[in-house]
Amino acid sequence: MPCSSLAEKKPANTLAARLARLGLRTDADYVLHLPLRYEDETRITTIRDARPGIAAQFEVEVIDSEIAYRPRRQLLARVSDASGTLILRFLNFYPSQQKTLQAGARLRIFGELHEGHLGPEIIHPRFHVVGANEPLPERLTPVYPTTAGLGQATLRRLIERALQRADLADTLPPALRKRLQLPEFAAAIQRLHTPPPEMAQAVLESRDHPAWRRVQFDELLAQQLSLRRAYTARRARGAPPLVATARLTAALLTALPFRLTAAQERAWREIAADLGQPHPMQRLLQGDVGSGKTVVAALAMLHAVEAGYQAALMAPTEILAEQHYRKLATWLEPLGLEVAWLTGSLKKREKEAVIARVGAGETPIVIGTHALIEDKVEFARLGLAIVDEQHRFGVRQRLALKEKGLFAHQLAMSATPIPRTLAMSYYADLDVSVLDELPPGRTPVTTKLVAEARRDQVVARVHEACRGGRQAYWVCPLIEENEVSAEANASAANVKRSGRSQNAVLQLKTAEETFARLSTELPDLNIGLVHGRLKTADKAAVMSAFVANEIQLLVATTVIEVGVDVPNASLMVIEHAERFGLAQLHQLRGRVGRGTDASACILLYAKPLGELARARLKVIFETSDGFAIAREDLRLRGPGEFIGARQSGLPLLRYADLEDAALVEQARAVAEDMLRDAPDRAAAHLQRWLGGREELLKA
Ligand code: ADP
Ligand code: MG
Numbered sequence: 001m002p003c004s005s006l007a008e009k010k011p012a013n014t015l016a017a018r019l020a021r022l023g024l025r026t027d028a029d030y031v032l033h034l035p036l037r038y039e040d041e042t043r044i045t046t047i048r049d050a051r052p053g054i055a056a057q058f059e060v061e062v063i064d065s066e067i068a069y070r071p072r073r074q075l076l077a078r079v080s081d082a083s084g085t086l087i088l089r090f091l092n093f094y095p096s097q098q099k100t101l102q103a104g105a106r107l108r109i110f111g112e113l114h115e116g117h118l119g120p121e122i123i124h125p126r127f128h129v130v131g132a133n134e135p136l137p138e139r140l141t142p143v144y145p146t147t148a149g150l151g152q153a154t155l156r157r158l159i160e161r162a163l164q165r166a167d168l169a170d171t172l173p174p175a176l177r178k179r180l181q182l183p184e185f186a187a188a189i190q191r192l193h194t195p196p197p198e199m200a201q202a203v204l205e206s207r208d209h210p211a212w213r214r215v216q217f218d219e220l221l222a223q224q225l226s227l228r229r230a231y232t233a234r235r236a237r238g239a240p241p242l243v244a245t246a247r248l249t250a251a252l253l254t255a256l257p258f259r260l261t262a263a264q265e266r267a268w269r270e271i272a273a274d275l276g277q278p279h280p281m282q283r284l285l286q287g288d289v290g291s292g293k294t295v296v297a298a299l300a301m302l303h304a305v306e307a308g309y310q311a312a313l314m315a316p317t318e319i320l321a322e323q324h325y326r327k328l329a330t331w332l333e334p335l336g337l338e339v340a341w342l343t344g345s346l347k348k349r350e351k352e353a354v355i356a357r358v359g360a361g362e363t364p365i366v367i368g369t370h371a372l373i374e375d376k377v378e379f380a381r382l383g384l385a386i387v388d389e390q391h392r393f394g395v396r397q398r399l400a401l402k403e404k405g406l407f408a409h410q411l412a413m414s415a416t417p418i419p420r421t422l423a424m425s426y427y428a429d430l431d432v433s434v435l436d437e438l439p440p441g442r443t444p445v446t447t448k449l450v451a452e453a454r455r456d457q458v459v460a461r462v463h464e465a466c467r468g469g470r471q472a473y474w475v476c477p478l479i480e481e482n483e484v485s486a487e488a489n490a491s492a493a494n495v496k497r498s499g500r501s502q503n504a505v506l507q508l509k510t511a512e513e514t515f516a517r518l519s520t521e522l523p524d525l526n527i528g529l530v531h532g533r534l535k536t537a538d539k540a541a542v543m544s545a546f547v548a549n550e551i552q553l554l555v556a557t558t559v560i561e562v563g564v565d566v567p568n569a570s571l572m573v574i575e576h577a578e579r580f581g582l583a584q585l586h587q588l589r590g591r592v593g594r595g596t597d598a599s600a601c602i603l604l605y606a607k608p609l610g611e612l613a614r615a616r617l618k619v620i621f622e623t624s625d626g627f628a629i630a631r632e633d634l635r636l637r638g639p640g641e642f643i644g645a646r647q648s649g650l651p652l653l654r655y656a657d658l659e660d661a662a663l664v665e666q667a668r669a670v671a672e673d674m675l676r677d678a679p680d681r682a683a684a685h686l687q688r689w690l691g692g693r694e695e696l697l698k699a
Contacts, residue, residue: 018150019158028688030162033155034192034215034655035142041110042136042197047120048083050113057110059130060086065101077101079109086113087121106130139194163193171218171685172670173678180217180666181210188214207655213663216656220664222689223653224671225682231282232675239280239407242307242383244272249302251335256295258439263287264296267433271300271411274431275307275384281409287435288626289415289590290442294324296435297386298331300411305337305364309383312366314373316389318343318536319543319559324388325367327565332365342368342377345536373400386411415590416583416630445593445601447621449577452606458573459521461602466525466552470597471569474518474555475588476511476531477576514575515555526550531557558584560591567595577603577620578613582633585620612636634658 024030045056058081065077075090075098088109090097101107111125144155168186170177177184183191188211191199199209207216253260260268267285274281287293301311313328315321321343329339340363342354351371357363361380366372390412412430450458462472515529528542528551539559545551547566554560554569558580572592577585585603593599603617619632658664674682 013149015150015154018147021147022145022150024158026691027162027166028691030159031166031168031189032215032689033144033159036145037143038140038195039110039143040197041108041141042138044108044136046083047081047086047113050120052114053112055110055112057108058086059106059108062101062103062105062107064103065098067098075101079107085119087116087118088125088127089116089121089123091124100127100129106132108134138197140197140199142193142195159193163190169684171681171688173681176670180670182214182217183210185214185218187211212655216660217663217667218685219653219656219689220667221671221674222686224664224667225675225686226690228671228675229682229686234282235279237279237407239278239409240307240309240383241278242275242304242309242409244275244303244306246306248306248335248337249299252298252302252331255331255334260295261292261435261437261439263435263437264292267296267435268299270431270433271296272303275300275303275409280407281384281411282430283411284430284432285411285413285435286432287413287415288438289587290438290594291415291435292439293388293413293415293435294327295331297324297388297411297413298328300384300386301328301365302332302335302337304383304409307383309381310358310361310364310366310379311384311386312368312372312379312382313386313388314368314370315387316369317532317559318345318369319530319539319564320388321367321369322536322540322543323564328365328367337365338363340366342366342371343536344369344371346371370400382408384409384411386413388413389416390414415587415626441596442593443596443598445589445599445624447589447624448600448602449617449621450602450604452576452604455604458602458604459518462553462571462573463522463525465571466522470571471546471549471551471566472553472571472573473560473569473588473591474514474553475560475572475574476514476555476557477579511555511557518553518555522553525552527553527555529555530559532559558588560588564591565594566591568597570595570597570599572599572601573604574601575604576606578605578609578617580616582616582619582629582636585616586626586629589620589624 019025022033024033039055041057043057044059047058047060050056050058058079060079060081063078063080063085065075068074068076072091075093077088077090079086079088088101106129107127108130109122109125109127111122113120113122115121142156142159143152144159146152146155168189170185172180172182172185182188191211192215267287271281271283271285274283285293285296297313301313304311313321313324315324322341325339325341332339340354340357342351342358346354354363354366355377358366359378359380371377385408387410462474465472511529511531515527519527526545528546530539530542530546534542542551542554543564546554546569549568570592572589574580574585574588580588589601592601603620605613605617609617615636619629619636623629623632656663671682674685
């Protein structure tokens, strides 16, 4: 069965496909598919004792049943036990159900009773026919997460079977379990699937029960083992130790119009030390927008070149790649280095020429988009691969990059600060350098929330700022834009029919409308428009006109979200800010406040605001600290979405909570010991939790 996230085809709607959708393949998968909640069918409640709103089981006899037509077609059955009578109401039903509910039938029903017009009733109860004195189940009934077309009964049967067959041997030795105060694996699992009735449901469902702790710990341990193993494997691989002369790096440092911040110095030292090692660096350079990551990347590239190797820098969007290209070209070409540029939108001939020079080792430095990792591109001596905003690349691209750069040193850069617990888990196989200070002389950005109704005042303010010699961005409402694919789409006609491209078209339309409207409202300003669908040359022309202050107001889609750097732009308006994510708003806002002028970011929002949108705007209004914002983002969205799990289509943590830092720490420590002292145990644990999915998880 192909993994659906990679095959991108809808699997057939068979039982196997439904099970695959839930990630159920091996016995271990079933064993680890744990209930969402439980229902208590171990007891019978009498109709008289039932409390409204609380699900309970009743044993009743059908008095009569009929199909009623008012207010709509429905099946009503009157049933009773010794204590009273109630109505079962079915708004959808099968003829077979009607047949079962014949007068005299003896039923067990399960559901929530409430007061209807005709007295107490239950809507859509679960029911089955029973004989007299049929024994009651001894365990609570598990309710599993499922998918359309897959019933609880089927799932229960399959899981029960797997529980009997599967190897439930403990992967934690008794002494360790005792120290961590965790129960045995088999006992914990049995208890969670089929809990005895005396277990309080509330405790089970709150997931604070020791049995849940055990599962959470095991899940985190699997994650840590997998990451540690990747880390070790990488350190065992060879990479060329890059022995530098410091000739080029020193020349750049002298030529720069500024001095490195202490944070940049530190990061640069850490990177340089890694590059000298005989195994591949895998480091993340993390720093808030504007913290100056590019110059650190430039130094690293020069280090590689000094050592006689090539360096490549890949960015997720063409605009961003181009910004890097220009900046690096202005810094590096005066040092006598050729900087090459490679994207999908180059003419075929130009592209081939660049690829040939790269392959012959004639070009020391290459900047580009994911065109850099296409099959045809072969580096003569790739020593260092840098990826900006790596999380914005898709899974497949990340895998391709991993292969291409297998023996090269790798540096990832990110302006999305990763909260500590995430760094400890998903990114545990990376070494991290942090730029925790901004270059001096920045003025903080004032953020204002303005209701759409006051748009005129905002337009007036933009006018005033631009007349006063400053520049502004106007960010168009978001529909959905995926720059990576937008760029790919430009050449691949087959994607044009997809829904995503529909959205891009819609967004383009909005951007063009906004541009037209602002052009009428502000006739004396030079206004530019930039979006993902522009041809590269046109995009470049608009951007350089903006850099040169020939354009005062730049109307843009989210293509300017990352990396764009125009210090004279000190005002940003974001229209329909309520539609943007937190990280995105933070990134966008980071485009201003780069010069010495006081800067402002105006968030225009339309009412009514949803709860989540309100929460996001509040956070972005109250804080400008990227780490605090990332933490809030994590809280509001959950970690899966945060790191692009949506993209990979894989479940990440199902039971454990990354906020549970203490448990993450414990799992990490145990993982280290286990890999060293009991590798077989570690392998068994990984097999149980990840099966064959480990490779994808790391991509
Ligand atoms: P980011 O980390 O967001 O990629 P950039 O590398 O684009 O940040 O840097 C933002 C701006 O700050 C650029 O104009 C860059 O030239 C400038 N810059 C970088 N380092 C320093 C420094 N140490 N002092 C002053 N300005 C700096
Ligand atoms: Mg940058």
